[in-house]
Amino acid sequence: MDSVTRYDLPDSSRSVGFTKAGRMTVADRDNPFLTDSGVLLPHVEVEYETYGTLNNDKSNCILICHALSGDAHVAGWDACWEKENRPWRENRPGWWDNVVGPGKGIDTNRYFVICSNVLGGCYGTTGPASVNPDTGRPYGLSFPVVTVSDWVRVQKRLLELLGFSHIYAVVGGSLGGQQALEWALAYPQFMEKAVILASADKLSPQGLAFNTVGRHSIMSDPHFCDGNYYGKEKPDKGLAMARMLANITYLSEESFHDKFGREFQYTENPAYNFQIEYKVESYLNHQGLSFVHRFDANSYLYITKAMDYYDAAARWGSGNLEEALSRISADLLMVSFKTDWLYTPEQSLEIAKVLARLGKPVNYVLVDSRKGHDGFLLETEAVSRVLDAFLKKEDSDEPDEE
């Protein structure tokens, strides 16, 4: 399943600044991609970006895995791919720009960084909005349900096509952290190090509940039409609702206090109506409205479902986490954030403890943050410091270029 035909870098790849972006066909009719759900996809294209320069012995490659709403554009202010089709990217740097770049936590002067959009996503990789070659129409919900493991196997195809049989590290936060964990479990020899931030071996039942309501919101939107809304009015209201809701789980009680408190947005006194009134209402409303311009509702369904399904212990240890983690060879770093209640510090610590009990190399860092789950995106100074130290550790053969 993972043996793939090698392709040349597509002509369509292009470079802007320190970023290079491209699309790679990783599955075709001769070499289709089999999903966990048992469907053969006859064509899978992957959008990816690279940063920095690959060294001569190809030993400095780091794969970054993005979270729910992320894309391949990790760093830099230059939108590299289809800028014209993604106007929301204007004046927005990559989603981890404070952490990834020249001289930053993941130093692109030192490492060659790759990030690709997930299967089922809406940022250039094949997904529900893609045209099904068998029908000539967008897949919609006929696209197979995908899993974190599917994502990792697609990423492996991409890396192999780019000429890698081994990489230095895989790094991801949140749902990206689950991909990093899955990488370390599925292909233990493929990387030296793995960094898992604000993540866990599985989503909690409360997390399942939030995703349930989010999907319910999208699928209840009258414009959803069983996922066949392409070219028609989109289920924007449902998607906005799902995003507003999810945003609550990305913040913490503390960050709600710090950012908004109970303050009104416009006036000092109650308006006594049902318009937007509190700052927090205004914030959430903006989050919802802006999201629908940049995300596909079907992809939201697929990605949250993958998030729900992921269970490392079930997949690799018949339900036993220790048995699953015993597969790991990579040096692991778990980074958690004190007020994260979506993927709690306790969940990260549990993985670290089990690995330690197994005698595996593992580091655990708890970032003392008030920013909740979003800490992995916002606590860039702490995250950069920790990443930099961990990635350089036992890496002292190379001359320090700083």
Add this chain to the structure above:
Amino acid sequence: MDSVTRYDLPDSSRSVGFTKAGRMTVADRDNPFLTDSGVLLPHVEVEYETYGTLNNDKSNCILICHALSGDAHVAGWDACWEKENRPWRENRPGWWDNVVGPGKGIDTNRYFVICSNVLGGCYGTTGPASVNPDTGRPYGLSFPVVTVSDWVRVQKRLLELLGFSHIYAVVGGSLGGQQALEWALAYPQFMEKAVILASADKLSPQGLAFNTVGRHSIMSDPHFCDGNYYGKEKPDKGLAMARMLANITYLSEESFHDKFGREFQYTENPAYNFQIEYKVESYLNHQGLSFVHRFDANSYLYITKAMDYYDAAARWGSGNLEEALSRISADLLMVSFKTDWLYTPEQSLEIAKVLARLGKPVNYVLVDSRKGHDGFLLETEAVSRVLDAFLKKEDSDEPDEE
């Protein structure tokens, strides 16, 4: 504003078992009700129920205040009012039946209990579904926004019309607890004791966020029609979503684990589709579906808005909680639940600490519960024991009838 004409008990009141139910007109054109939002309501009718027997010196009356989705029917299996119009009440006891009744925590052999539906509600008290006498049509969103203080002033009119100038205690949980607190602040001499369970002097910014998304869901439903949906298709999907979401906040991470874990409802293996799959999905879906049969979406908007607005310190202390609480004369009992994250134990404890600092009589109980905010409804044994002891305390003049 609070002087009211006395009415006779309406002919429509009737008795079933130990419960008596009635409707009382507490405002009419001669004596309208002025809301905090500055609107004069020309007609306010209140649905209420009573339990037990009033003693000769009228000193054993306890007012219970209900929470968001509650009604006047606190206890007993007998639906007293318009049974025919509320079929969902069949086979459901009152919402606090394990706590209120003969020999129970609030012992109706000892106390005369009253509970009434809040202004703006949908269980018999005037609200957005009521006919506006000026137009002959349902109010919808032309009903004034109401506040917790409005509710308390309506309840005071009811109590005065029933002949009370003083009661023994006021008791409430959650939003009902905020009514109990408001009672103790607005009319400090009106009661001996006040019990506030799973509540706080104000809702947290995170709580505001959840209410925001819930209301957004209702108002985004295409059947909402600016609240003018009476007699037409209702915004059921939006209301169901709001309820599903709110239900997450009523449970705790622990109770999600205890009740559902990550188990599937029907199968052992993933179905790889977007149907209901996890037990928690099934539970939330049921909560949403069943709620729309028994609740009015407009009332949901009004009640959550009142919940948002309530701020005891702002109302009674120019933002200073200590100044506000210095008004209180009643002996206060704060009951909080360890895993409640909607109204946290810390918030209850803060009230208790301030009262203690002021030299006021106050008791604080932390129930060691895994059931989250719903603990005030579910931890009936602990709640009953605590209520029984607190209500009997310094009540030893009366002969013990047990």
